[in-house]
Amino acid sequence: MSRKSDSEIKDTLLLKISERSAKLGIIGMGYVGIPLAVAAGNSGFPVLGFDILKGRISQLNACQSPIKHIPNSALEKLKVSGFEVTDDFTRAAECDALIICVPTPLDKTREPDLSFVESTMDTLRAHLRPGQLLALESTTWPGTTQEVLKPYIQSVGLDVGTEFFLVYSPEREDPGNAKFSTHTIPKVLGGDTENCREVGVALYEAFITKVVPVSSTKAAEMTKLLENIQRSVNIGLMNEMKVVADAMDLDIFEIIDAAATKPFGFTAYYPGPGIGGHCIPIDPFYLTWKAREFGLHTRFIELAGEINAAMPSYAVNKLVRVLSERGKALKGAKVLVLGIAYKRDIDDVRESPSVLVMELLRNWGADLSYSDPYVQTFPVMREHSFDLRSVPLSPETLAQQDAVLLLTDHTDFDYEMIAAHASLLIDTRGVYRRLGITVPTA
Template sequence: MSQQIKNSISKFKSKEALIGIVGLGYVGLPLMLRYNAIGFRVLGIDIDEQKVEKLNAGESYIEHIPGVKIQQARTSGFEATTDFSRALECDALILCVPTPLNKYREPDMSFVINTTDALKPYLRAGQVVSLESTTYPGTTEEELLPRVQEGGLIVGEDIFLVYSPEREDPGNPSFETRTIPKIIGGDTAACLEVGIALYEQAIDQVVPVSSTKAAEMTKLLENIHRAVNIGLVNEMKIVADRMGIDIFEVVDAAATKPFGFTAYYPGPGLGGHCIPIDPFYLTWKAREYGLHTRFIELSGEVNQAMPDYVLSKLIDGLNDAGKALKGSKVLVLGIAYKKNVDDMRESPSVEIMELIESKGGTVAYSDPHVLVFPKMREHHFNLNSEPLTVETLAEFDAVVLATDHDKFDYDLIKQHSKLIIDSRGKYRVPAKNIIKA
């Protein structure tokens, strides 16, 4: 073992290392808090000046991360900056940046590439660079490796390169950063060794794999497994509905089987940064090898069609009441992508809102976790959350239950809504004013 490897490992084990986290969002911020909590100094780097100002003032911009935790981190060595030159100070650089799709449903690697390019001048011997962003197999090797070595540093000898995919589940109280096992693959055996030393301080279980490609593929398999099964149950929902069967009753019943079945529930489409996006990373990369991932692509088509299915149920319900969608007022309940969080990434609720507007409906929303519609890369509504009252509900021709937050008063909604389009199976007992979608 070279002296450089020994020095790097020693710094992590002794907690003398400065941990640099690049990208302070839903992944980077919890990771910062974890390293800070166990005694590491942490430097957060982000291009968003507003985020950096808030963090340095001890404020949180993510609902499920209390401000008091940021304040505690600030008093014990955490600092945020927009100055990439300070990467030179860091012993680890953990990249937690977005990897969205472009308008052609192809990987948009600009955030990863631009971030790596911004860090390049400040890379030095002894550092470990870890990519956590979900991506296609080969990204670390093809995009990061040549950039990291551009200045003359040799990966595996001078500097260490790993891929360790994030596994955050915002709003899930059963798991936290520490308790979720961490997959890690290194560009070389030495990279893996140093990467394990970095992560084993903060995570209860580190799971090494043979390469960065294997680690990248592991993350995709996890999310594709979920996307395919949700696609299956969404298709089953349409069939069951046509046959007059409640798919939620069926899934509940099937879930009593103690082996060989995992319950997945249908919804209005896929949301979040991972499940709607990651399958397309693999389908895109597979084409380079002359392969077509038909199974994955089919589930993607089914899931992408769900907002249209919800819209069709809304149109049918209004028609039965003698109304057209054009000119009707529709309240969308819940615009976060899943219950009890403020995360709007890839939320199907937003697509449903756009579809309603495109058909001439007037749309509003109510979400106790998102009080003002945020600025998004592709969507914007100049709206605030409507208070959920008897008077508010009376104003609307229909409500669409898109995200089933626990804070909603479902009895109030049922009693005072003219028409409810339930895309989450919240109302199991049939009622005249409820249509399952």
């Protein structure tokens, strides 16, 4: 049987995409992969999930969602159309498109750790074939797709751009944001070649409302970093302003709200106990690392990172000061942390500043507990460990505490009840000012 020509390979894949018969393999069934599977499956594509965690595989195949904003019913709907999750990576050969959504953390020296991406490619390499599209969605430094992924494809004799298609399209998930979903958030996409970009755009346009093509995979990688660096820098500025305002006995939240009445030239960002999630605390350092290759030192980005990283210590030091004014040491004090997710109304604790605050409190010798309606048991984490369960909030529980530290402003908290029964309450999110409730502080 004669081999298909290059144009036939591309046209065949484009036809499968247009007919929704192209099978999508999504590698990494977590906070990015699961919503992506739902969006693609709801648009009619057959979806096969891949993961290495046995528990996660069993959970998803039983249609039990591990993510709060993805209901079990969404997985049940996919199951009807054949959705399943496996750790058998030989089945990657079945897939017409493979989308990588694995973690890209930093190591202990704040350098990029691409081990999950590289191990994925090590596993996939033997199962790549002509007529496939490979997309990377994990956040990384500009050049990763071209310099790291492309050689894997070439090593098995596949020509990128003619018989195999390679793109980068950064994830833009925002858990807990009811206004946007995977389907409605515009998708930036860069291809290794024009053919790659054409195929990538065709795929994502089939289940994403708007696709934004850019000139290269490197441009798409840089776009993702810019988005999160901008937030990091602006939040860093507000965190620094918070420290200055506190020293001047000013309410930074009042000042931000007043400044936000200006109808042009000002965007409101708010301070807090630090920054969290899988993007903002990590992404800026991918660029600072890559910039060193060009002899550049990204001082502005690194300064924002330093300020944000110092905020957990600032919150704890404020608690130490307020307790000491009441004649109480932090060591042995009963401290209740409200909220350990990295932002309101989600169950994700990745890079959460609350966890860093908890570690500092433990180091000070505090008698520590937490309450979070979305995180009932402190999860297993690579670098943090607490043998704690969420305690129910009640007047009795609150009255037993020497201090209550509000770190994540979940809407499910009964803020009036908390203020009425806590003897000392430190609000790091400005919730009580927003609600007009007086809090018991020194």
